[in-house]
Amino acid sequence: MVDVGILGATGAVGQRLIQLLEPHPEFDIATLTASPASAGKTYKEAAKWRADTPMPDSVTDIEVTATDPDAIGDDVTLLFSSLPSGVGAEVEPDLAEAGYVVSSNSSNARMADDVPLIIPEVNADHLGLIDVQRDDRGWDGALLKNPNCSTITMVPTLAALDQYGLESVRVSTLQAVSGAGYSGVTSMEIIDNAIPHIGGEEQKMESESRKLLGEFNGAEVVRHSMDVAASCNRIPTIDGHLENVWADTSDDVTPDEVSAAMSAYPSATLPSSPERLIHTFEEPDRPQPRLDRNRGDGMAVSAGGFRRTEGGVQYNCLAHNTIRGAAGASVLNGELLLEEGYL
Incomplete structure (x- = not known):
């Protein structure tokens, strides 16, 4: 077993990480960090648990530490980060320099030339x-990111289409409120409403997609030539x-060819990989968040409504945004790091 830590363990994504890592066959939770206000408390005292399963007994009495290289145990090799991006930008490089490998969900440094932005499949x-x-950088550790x-x-579906020569992509999103965190969108803002703007989200989709689908030549990632434009909207799904x-x-x-290509696109063979990465539907009204977000234990992507343009x-x-889109993505990247010998 590999001893791991969770940075920002009291937040929504941190709680998802605990859910996924507590039963993990290869990782053992040894360290939980949070803000200075939580440091020194037990996790049960520090965290207002809002996840949809009970807090695991194995973490309740772990003493929360500060997010600092000097406060993290010597036996910990891998850190999963769910820190706010401003905090991550300050502390993640220090942790990597101190020898820790950081698998991060935070948005800082995703587009840095020497930081891998990874979807294992x-x-x-x-x-x-x-x-x-x-x-x-002269680091003994490392920093890698999962995307927004x-x-x-979207990107796994585009990867399946790339064999047909992707030229341009237009996307309009209908994003769940959990993507903003527990306190990110108030009930008065979102009930009976839709918000046609999510700060920074369009730019992330447009730039990250091209890096993810680019080619690594041994020294750098040459970004994909496709043009990407996004419009991001918040809707009242959880x-x-x-x-x-729209892909040209x-x-x-x-x-039919697009549906077949997505359905056949291979999954990875990591412990958290879904058996089938992309589930496709013939029905024009699928996928739907309430019906399809938990496919593959929340790690699969669903696609449907295919039509020619x-x-x-x-x-x-569709994908579950706090599992495949956040905590689960970081865990999958941690599994890839272990498989490829970086731990």
Whole structure:
């Protein structure tokens, strides 16, 4: 077993990480960190538990520490970060320099040239950037990122389409309130409403997608040439980001070919991998958040509503935003790090 820590363990994604890691076959939770106000308390005292399963007994009495290299145990090798991006930008490099490998969900440094941005089923080879990072920065540890929750919903479907020559992508999202955190959107804002703007989300989808689908040449990632434009909207669902995608391709492609390509796109063989990465529907009204977000224990992507357009195809896709789109993505990246010998 590998001893791991969770940074920002009292927050919504931190609680998801505890849910996923507590029964994990390869990782053992040894350290939980949070803000200075929580340091020194037991996890049960520090965390207002809001997850949909009871707090595991194994973490209730763990003493929460500060998010600082000097406060983390010597036996811990891997840290899962769910820190706010401003905090992550300050402390994650210090932790990597101190020798820890950090698998981070935080948005800081995702687009840094030497930081791998990883979806294991899509671009596991980009993990080679860690060697570049260690050489350039003199780190014994490492920092890698999983993408934004809206990006990670769409990109596996685009990866399945790339064989047809992706030229441009347009996407409009309908994103669940959990993506903003427990206190991120008030009930008076979102009930009987939709909010047609999520700060920074469009830019993340547009830039991260091109990096994820780019090619690693041994020294850097050459970003994909496709054009991506996004419009991101918050709607009153709890979990599950639904996205409407228009993809133009250089090759002619039929809806049936697109559906088949997505259905056949391979999953990984990591402990948290779903048996089938992309579940496709023939029905025009699927996927739906309430019905389909938990496929593959929340780690699968669903797609449907395929139809031909003048330049390619239109379809809908969906994933559980706090599992596949956040905590589960970080855990999967941790499993990839272990499999590839970086721990």
